[in-house]
Structures are given as C-alpha cells and as structure tokens.
Amino acid sequence: MGKVKIGILGGGASGMIAAIEAARNGADVTIIERLDRVGKKLLTTGNGRCNYTNILIDISRYHSTDLIIARDILEDFSYQDVIFYFKELGIEPFVDETGKIYPMSLQASSIVDVLRDEYLKLGVKEICGERITKITKSDHHCIVATEQEVYEFDRVVIALGGKANSKLGSDGSGLEILAKMGVNYEAPYPALVKLKSDFPYLKSVMGLKVNAKVTLCSEENSEIACDEGEVLFADYGVSGPPILQLSGKAIEMLNRKHEVYIKLDLFPEMNRNELYQLLNERFDRLRHKTIADTFIGLVNKRLIIPLLKHSSVNDFNSKPTRLNTKQIYQIVETMKALKIHITGYHSWQDAQVTAGGVCLSDINPKTMELRLYKSIYLAGEILDVYGDCGGFNLHWAWATGIKAGKSAAKG
Numbered sequence: 001m002g003k004v005k006i007g008i009l010g011g012g013a014s015g016m017i018a019a020i021e022a023a024r025n026g027a028d029v030t031i032i033e034r035l036d037r038v039g040k041k042l043l044t045t046g047n048g049r050c051n052y053t054n055i056l057i058d059i060s061r062y063h064s065t066d067l068i069i070a071r072d073i074l075e076d077f078s079y080q081d082v083i084f085y086f087k088e089l090g091i092e093p094f095v096d097e098t099g100k101i102y103p104m105s106l107q108a109s110s111i112v113d114v115l116r117d118e119y120l121k122l123g124v125k126e127i128c129g130e131r132i133t134k135i136t137k138s139d140h141h142c143i144v145a146t147e148q149e150v151y152e153f154d155r156v157v158i159a160l161g162g163k164a165n166s167k168l169g170s171d172g173s174g175l176e177i178l179a180k181m182g183v184n185y186e187a188p189y190p191a192l193v194k195l196k197s198d199f200p201y202l203k204s205v206m207g208l209k210v211n212a213k214v215t216l217c218s219e220e221n222s223e224i225a226c227d228e229g230e231v232l233f234a235d236y237g238v239s240g241p242p243i244l245q246l247s248g249k250a251i252e253m254l255n256r257k258h259e260v261y262i263k264l265d266l267f268p269e270m271n272r273n274e275l276y277q278l279l280n281e282r283f284d285r286l287r288h289k290t291i292a293d294t295f296i297g298l299v300n301k302r303l304i305i306p307l308l309k310h311s312s313v314n315d316f317n318s319k320p321t322r323l324n325t326k327q328i329y330q331i332v333e334t335m336k337a338l339k340i341h342i343t344g345y346h347s348w349q350d351a352q353v354t355a356g357g358v359c360l361s362d363i364n365p366k367t368m369e370l371r372l373y374k375s376i377y378l379a380g381e382i383l384d385v386y387g388d389c390g391g392f393n394l395h396w397a398w399a400t401g402i403k404a405g406k407s408a409a410k411g
C-alpha cells in the first residue's frame with residue numbers, strides 16, 4: 001500500500017509544523033500556500049524576533065467560547081515541550097524577564113528556516129502562489145480546488161489562519177470555505193488591535209508613552225478586565241501591550257453597543273491617600289511656582305495640562321495655595337483613574353489575531369478532526385481561540401498543528 005497522501009492547506013505556523021508531523025509519521029505531504037513563500041507572517045512575529053511560546057502558558061491566557069475544550073487541547077503540550085521540540089530542530093531558547101521565549105538568535109527567520117529545513121528533509125512538497133477556493137469531500141478523497149488547479153488527497157489539514165493582517169496571508173478565506181461546508185463558527189472580529197478614542201487631549205499627548213495599570217470598564221463603572229504596562233497615545237487613540245491585550249474584550253463590548261472606557265492608573269504603586277499626601281507636600285514645598293509647574297518632575301510634562309483640565313482645574317497658572325481639598329482630591333482621582341472613552345478599533349489590517357472562528361465543539365479535541373467530515377483536520381487561528389500577547393498564539397498554532405498533522409497521518 002502506498003503512503004497516505006496529505007494536503008496541508010496553508011503554509012503558516014500551524015501548517016508548517018503539521019507538515020513535519022505528518023511526514024514524520026509516514027505520510028506523503030504537500031503544502032499549498034497562497035503567497036509566494038511559506039511562513040511570511042512568522043517572519044514578522046515578535047517584531048521580527050518571534051516570541052514562540054511563554055513560560056506562563058495557561059488556559060487563563062486564552063479566549064474562546066469553549067475554554068474547556070481549548071484547555072484539553074493545550075494540556076497535551078507545555079511550553080517545555082515547545083522548547084524541546086524547537087531545540088531538537090536547532091533553536092536555543094532565550095527567556096526574557098517577563099517569561100516570553102524567543103530564539104537566542106532573536107531572529108524570526110531562524111524559526112522559519114528550521115521548520116522548512118526539517119520538512120524538506122522529510123520530503124514534503126511545497127506549492128506556493130495558489131489560493132485555495134473550495135474543499136469538497138468524496139467518499140474516499142478530499143478534493144482541494146485552487147484558482148489554478150484541482151488536487152486530490154486522502155486527508156487534509158486546514159491551517160488557513162484567521163483574517164488578521166491579510167498582507168501576510170490569512171484573509172478569512174479558510175473560514176468562508178468551511179462555513180460553506182456547513183461547519184459552525186463564531187463570527188470573527190479583530191483582536192490584539194489598537195483602540196480609537198475621542199479623548200479631547202490626544203493632540204497634546206500624541207506619541208507619549210506612559211506606564212500605567214489599565215482597567216477596561218463598560219458603562220462607565222463596571223470593571224471588566226485589567227492589565228499593566230506601557231500605554232502609547234496616538235492621534236487616533238491608544239496602543240501599547242496592555243491596550244492590545246484588552247482590545248478583544250473592548251471590541252466584544254463595542255459590538256454589543258456598550259459604552260466602553262479605559263481607566264489609566266498612572267501611579268499604580270501608590271494608593272489615593274499616599275498620592276494626596278505627596279501632592280499636598282509638593283504644593284507646600286513648591287508654593288512659589290504655578291500649579292502646572294509643581295507637576296514637573298512628577299509626571300511627563302505633556303500630560304500636566306490635560307491632567308489638570310481633566311480635573312476641572314483651569315487656573316493652572318496661579319499658585320497652588322489656591323487649590324482646595326476637593327480640587328486636590330479631584331487631581332488625585334484623575335491621576336489614579338484617567339478616564340478615556342473608547343469609540344472604536346483599528347481594522348483587520350492592523351490586528352495581530354482573529355477572535356472567533358470554527359467552534360471547538362465541531363472538532364474532536366483528541367485528533368483535531370472535524371466531526372462533520374472525516375479526514376479533514378483543523379489547526380491554528382482558524383479555530384475559535386486566541387491568546388494574549390506574548391507567545392500564546394504561536395503556542396496554540398504549534399499545539400494544534402502537531403496534533404492535527406500526527407492524527408492525519410495515523411488516520
């Protein structure tokens with residue numbers, strides 16, 4: 001009997017690793033990729049350094065409508081397994097102070113090179129520059145039509161990615177093809193994306209980076225989630241790691257027509273009383289200066305006037321002795337919870353990942369095979385799971401790609 005013929009549809013992270021696993025398990029493997037080469041998105045990951053996993057891999061860092069199935073899938077593949085897998089291929093891990101793991105070369109191209117070298121050595125064939133448009137299932141075969149050709153395989157792994165950043169390959173066509181086949185999916189929306197705001201002082205603070213604890217709130221007060229790190233102000237709104245992290249939940253709320261705010265705690269290491277004492281002490285010590293100037297050396301200069309105006313202190317050129325207790329408390333409140341109204345989000349083109357996708361209940365989590373169609377396996381971002389920033393999404397791509405590739409070969 002000849003080898004099982006497997007088509008790996010999509011030459012991204014999950015497809016490349018699935019190809020290795022299928023070939024290692026004895027299959028005759030072909031990758032079909034729409035761009036002129038495989039792994040284009042991988043090359044841009046982690047700002048060109050590829051943050052390929054994280055020591056904090058845990059289900060709490062993932063988002064899905066079915067986290068129990070997601071957890072079952074992830075439990076089979078730890079971050080140590082990822083390190084070991086890539087070490088065998090030649091990647092020495094570098095763990096940064098936050099737990100993110102990169103190749104020691106700090107080059108994403110190292111990851112693409114070792115994956116590709118490995119599968120080419122195993123005899124995997126590549127067809128690049130062909131866009132898949134349709135997948136049909138006959139009794140014994142999977143028929144894959146591209147814009148140019150029709151291919152026949154015994155089994156296929158669909159690793160066509162989500163919809164984020166189509167310049168890098170995934171344009172949502174995978175989900176469209178599966179939807180036409182009757183597979184259930186959660187409507188996709190961009191995640192890990194910059195947020196738009198009508199904050200009135202954006203022009204003055206554009207380009208400014210501040211360290212803050214960020215709390216996402218809906219309808220002004222109810223707190224939904226929080227994160228901490230560097231927030232970047234831009235002409236359109238806000239960005240930076242904690243904003244990207246919270247963006248999925250913010251978009252979910254915006255799509256449900258809720259009012260969405262973020263609150264920035266610019267002094268997370270001090271409580272309100274401590275900050276009040278500090279301000280009072282400074283106003284006294286620096287009483288010869290203007291109110292605005294007493295903030296120099298405490299907060300970034302470009303933030304001073306916005307903070308004061310936001311606290312309804314408009315006579316900031318007068319002396320601090322003019323301030324009453326209520327006003328000082330109001331300034332403290334602004335510094336601890338600077339409220340920024342979120343009005344929208346950047347487009348798919350700017351998003352790092354796709355939220356939503358094929359429902360996990362539609363696949364067998366032990367094999368990644370579709371329940372509706374035998375011999376069709378799924379891997380990666382096309383599924384209804386996305387992770388936080390920090391290597392969690394690639395970890396998901398490896399975990400599902402390995403499982404799908406191996407199961408497809410074994411049948």
Ligand SMILES: Cc1cc2nc3c(=O)[nH]c(=O)nc-3n(C[C@H](O)[C@H](O)[C@H](O)COP(=O)(O)OP(=O)(O)OC[C@H]3O[C@@H](n4cnc5c(N)ncnc54)[C@H](O)[C@@H]3O)c2cc1C
Nearest residue numbers: 010012013014034045046051132161169380381391393394
């Ligand atoms: C700028 C950026 C930086 C990122 N950085 C990180 C990071 O550092 N760490 C991390 O964990 N995650 C990161 N991510 C997310 C991560 O890259 C993805 O979650 C991961 O690549 C998903 O893998 P995948 O195999 O499912 O899909 P993809 O990697 O998107 O691969 C899908 C492949 O299928 C091909 N394809 C799509 N449709 C068709 C079609 N119809 N016919 C043929 N081929 C098709 C695409 O061209 C693509 O090559 C980043 C994402 C972006 C955009």
